[in-house]
Amino acid sequence: MSKNILVAPLNWGLGHATRCIPIIRALQENGYTPILASDGVALEILRKEFPQLQSIALPSYHIEYPKNGMFFKLKMVANSPKMVGAILSEKKLINKIIKEYNISGIISDNRLGVHNKEIPSIFITHQLNVMTGNTTWLTSKMHQYIIKKYDKCWVPDVNTIPNLTGDLGHLSQKIKTIKYIGPLSRLHKKSLEKKxxxxxxxxxxxxxxxxxxxxxxxxxxxxxxxxxxxxxxxxxxxxxxxxxxxxxxxxxxxxxxxxxxxxxxxxxxxxxxxxxxxxxxxxxxxxxxxxxxxxxxxxxxxxxxxxxxxxxxxxxxxxxxxxxxxxxYKGLKDFNTKIDWKSLFEILDKQK
The missing domain is CATH 3.40.50.2000 (Glycogen Phosphorylase B;)
Structure with a gap:
């Protein structure tokens, strides 16, 4: 019987949702049944890409940008009570979803409340360090604390030099659950005529x-x-x-x-x-x-x-x-890394 895996990207622009598309496809190819969960445009784009899959609306984190980028940090601080409230609501909802949809594993792309101690839970992020100016040390420590709650943390980059994330995705002090899986993209290079x-x-x-x-x-x-x-x-x-x-x-x-x-x-x-x-x-x-x-x-x-x-x-x-x-300028180059999905998904079959 196919295992149901909850895939939940953060709704912050389109990036978190679109980089989950190759993960969702790989789950299907390896015999799992993905169930999609997010809010706003992130959920909409996944529904358009996978209309045949079940999808669930999660609470919004109320992420808003100021009209003036200089006030970004102040805006985030002002919205933090709403965000914390949404994460707590999300956590309670996830417990219900796990029972209702018979979820066997979780893949969360930066959704902090999508986690459960009873089933394998994976966190995806390229920000092991969270850049916030003079408070980077604090936001990074907070994020690393959350990462450690998960059974695995997948970083979509390589753990060599050169790499794509630099200080964002590489730590001086290692966290044992971190796994570098290689860059994620839903797109493929083709030899097409220039239009x-x-x-x-x-x-x-x-x-x-x-x-x-x-x-x-x-x-x-x-x-x-x-x-x-x-x-x-x-x-x-x-x-x-x-x-x-x-x-x-x-x-x-x-x-x-x-x-x-x-x-x-x-x-x-x-x-x-x-x-x-x-x-x-x-x-x-x-x-x-x-x-x-x-x-x-x-x-x-x-x-x-x-x-x-x-x-x-x-x-x-x-x-x-x-x-x-x-x-x-040279332009960005492919690292030609091949993701071993079968090996990565082994954690989803382990009993806790």
């Missing part, structure tokens, strides 16, 4: 997603090349619009996105880690605009620029001319 000079792909929480969309539409109005512009808005119906040299999509499914990436010369996007893993898998050149105030994205953007891989600009200072820098 677009530039691909813009947006993601992340509001209102910063909208701010960047509005800015880029103006900046790229006179861009000398063909553009495909994916807004990252998960809606009931796909909408396609063309204006001059730009073709707009509100969203794409995985297959459409994979083809568009492979058909594009250059990618303009946030420096979120899931996007980084996709770019490395596809070996694409890119230009990054980190989300204002999000320390993790700012750290990664600076890291790749210093390593001569990908240039970046802050959101307020970006102009279309900045894209000319890309030719001076």
């Amino acid at each position: 677009y000079d530039l691909m813009v792909i947006l993601s992340g929480p509001e209102p910063q997603r909208t701010f960047l969309e509005e800015k880029l539409i103006v900046e790229l109005e006179n861009y000398a090349g063909k553009i495909i512009f994916i807004k990252g808005k998960i809606e009931a119906k796909q909408i396609v619009e063309t204006k001059n040299q730009i073709t707009f999509y509100n969203y794409m499914n995985s297959e459409e996105l994979e083809n568009s990436f492979n058909e594009s010369e250059l990618i303009l996007c946030r420096s979120g880690y899931t996007t980084v893993m996709d770019l490395a898998q596809l070996e694409k050149k890119a230009f990054f605009i980190p989300t204002p105030g999000q320390y993790e994205q700012e750290y990664l953007a600076k890291k790749y620029k210093e390593e001569g891989l990908v240039p970046y600009s802050t959101q307020d200072k970006f102009t279309a001319k900045e894209l000319l820098q890309v030719d001076l």
